[in-house]
Amino acid sequence: MQLFRSARFVMSVAALSDLPPPALPEIAFAGRSNAGKSSAINVLTDQKRLAFASKTPGRTQLLNFFELSERDHEKQIVARGTLVDLPGYGYAQAPQAQRSQWDELVGGYVAQRQTLVGIVIVMDARRPLLPGDEALIAFVDGGETSLHFLLTKSDQLNNAERKKALEAAQQRAAQIGPRATAQLFSALKRQGTEELAYILAGWLRS
Numbered sequence: 001m002q003l004f005r006s007a008r009f010v011m012s013v014a015a016l017s018d019l020p021p022p023a024l025p026e027i028a029f030a031g032r033s034n035a036g037k038s039s040a041i042n043v044l045t046d047q048k049r050l051a052f053a054s055k056t057p058g059r060t061q062l063l064n065f066f067e068l069s070e071r072d073h074e075k076q077i078v079a080r081g082t083l084v085d086l087p088g089y090g091y092a093q094a095p096q097a098q099r100s101q102w103d104e105l106v107g108g109y110v111a112q113r114q115t116l117v118g119i120v121i122v123m124d125a126r127r128p129l130l131p132g133d134e135a136l137i138a139f140v141d142g143g144e145t146s147l148h149f150l151l152t153k154s155d156q157l158n159n160a161e162r163k164k165a166l167e168a169a170q171q172r173a174a175q176i177g178p179r180a181t182a183q184l185f186s187a188l189k190r191q192g193t194e195e196l197a198y199i200l201a202g203w204l205r206s
């Protein structure tokens with residue numbers, strides 16, 4: 001989808017006081033450290049190294065903003081938005097001081113950001129809905145933020161395991177209500193990209 005291919009890096013932010021002024025509708029990618037957030041953004045935007053992906057957990061320590069804009073053939077903008085790659089949670093090896101700094105930054109961003117329309121919760125399909133994920137879900141519960149459970153690394157599962165993981169995530173989404181959805185995804189095999197693009201484009205339109 002051209003809207004996502006248009007993504008370009010805008011800025012990195014290390015403190016709430018440095019957030020760009022709220023303007024376009026924003027979609028945040030959250031999840032445990034090493035879950036595959038940056039890889040999912042790279043596949044969605046069809047850009048190899050837009051969001052930095054790494055084997056070292058806890059690599060993304062800043063909020064990274066990427067702007068999207070889609071134009072028609074007369075060069076008029078028809079859709080706009082922002083993707084935000086968030087630092088991961090639940091990385092046990094990080095020093096406590098760094099962990100609470102992340103909680104403050106990510107928690108503060110999610111709680112305060114008026115332009116945040118939805119959160120993609122990226123989870124390893126082998127270990128979905130861990131306590132850190134549930135804490136984030138509880139944190140936004142009762143609000144209007146849409147949620148999408150992206151079960152990534154699905155290439156690591158067989159068909160029966162994939163089916164089971166998807167059903168569990170769909171059940172959890174159903175408990176939350178119509179603003180929550182779930183899908184399987186693989187950045188490695190580039191599977192699930194169209195479904196993800198479709199859901200997120202819908203959030204930006206509403």
Ligand SMILES: Nc1nc2c(ncn2[C@@H]2O[C@H](COP(=O)(O)OP(=O)(O)OP(=O)(O)O)[C@@H](O)[C@H]2O)c(=O)[nH]1
Nearest residue numbers: 034035036037038039053054058059060088187188
């Ligand atoms: N097999 C497989 N590996 C993946 C997939 N997506 C990501 N990975 C690997 O998982 C590791 C972490 O990926 P990242 O995209 O950097 O994860 P992240 O959630 O951005 O990590 P932090 O920024 O550290 O929180 C990397 O080694 C990726 O190559 C996938 O769909 N399948």
Ligand SMILES: [Mg+2]
Nearest residue numbers: 037038052060
């Ligand atoms: Mg990352």
